[in-house]
Amino acid sequence: MPTTDRKQKEIKALREGRLPPGQSLTSRFPILHIGQVQHMHPSNWDFRIWGEVEEEKVWTWSEFRQLPRTTRILDVHCVTRWSQLDTHWEGVSVRTLIDQGFIRLKPSARYVIQHAEGGYTTNLPLEIVLQDNFLLATHLNGQPLSPEHGFPLRAVIGAIPGRSDLKTVYLWKGAKWLRSLEFSAIDKPGFWEQAGYHNEADVWKEQRTRY
Numbered sequence: 001m002p003t004t005d006r007k008q009k010e011i012k013a014l015r016e017g018r019l020p021p022g023q024s025l026t027s028r029f030p031i032l033h034i035g036q037v038q039h040m041h042p043s044n045w046d047f048r049i050w051g052e053v054e055e056e057k058v059w060t061w062s063e064f065r066q067l068p069r070t071t072r073i074l075d076v077h078c079v080t081r082w083s084q085l086d087t088h089w090e091g092v093s094v095r096t097l098i099d100q101g102f103i104r105l106k107p108s109a110r111y112v113i114q115h116a117e118g119g120y121t122t123n124l125p126l127e128i129v130l131q132d133n134f135l136l137a138t139h140l141n142g143q144p145l146s147p148e149h150g151f152p153l154r155a156v157i158g159a160i161p162g163r164s165d166l167k168t169v170y171l172w173k174g175a176k177w178l179r180s181l182e183f184s185a186i187d188k189p190g191f192w193e194q195a196g197y198h199n200e201a202d203v204w205k206e207q208r209t210r211y
């Protein structure tokens with residue numbers, strides 16, 4: 001959109017309290033990752049649930065597509081300072097999988113480590129993964145994810161306007177090309193967390209780096 005339009009939307013977002021400190025609005029969806037785009041094919045993709053669970057699970061793509069589905073509209077915030085509002089996602093809620101018995105956690109499960117194709121990892125406390133603003137997404141804005149955005153599955157976390165009860169973290173804590181969720185008793189800092197980024201990454205507190 002033209003700069004003036006972007007600026008006006010940004011002022012509106014600020015007024016509505018939807019733009020965290022140090023962020024500016026973008027209308028395109030920037031593509032950002034370390035390394036190369038992973039070109040995944042549903043036929044050689046599966047998704048594993050492991051660690052502190054009563055029973056390990058491995059779902060093929062056709063099995064994953066049978067799981068209960070959820071849609072969410074999220075404001076997403078990248079630590080490199082762009083934010084995009086009202087992104088539409090569709091996929092699977094981890095809380096729903098647990099509530100409906102698809103995943104049975106051990107009481108020792110306290111953290112969730114996302115493992116992506118290509119080696120990227122990121123970590124979150126279990127309670128954040130169970131929030132309404134965390135989703136395992138297969139679709140963005142009504143379309144299956146493009147390879148660049150993480151096809152066939154990625155995690156996403158963003159703000160839901162008006163839900164100040166939900167902790168919102170920077171988008172690096174949503175791994176593209178997601179292959180497994182490890183439930184863990186201990187925290188395991190992921191790729192950026194080990195590189196000096198803030199482990200908690202609260203967007204409203206501007207927890208960008210540890211230093």
Ligand SMILES: Nc1nc2c(c(=O)[nH]1)N[C@H]1C(S)=C(S)[C@@H](COP(=O)(O)O)O[C@H]1N2
Nearest residue numbers: 030031032033034078116120149172175176
């Ligand atoms: N596998 C993987 N997932 C990743 C990343 C990455 O480097 N590798 N980058 C993260 C970062 S920093 C951001 S901002 C978002 C960007 O998602 P997008 O490219 O769909 O906009 O992906 C996140 N997930």
Ligand SMILES: [Mo]
Nearest residue numbers: 078079080172
């Ligand atoms: Mo990012």
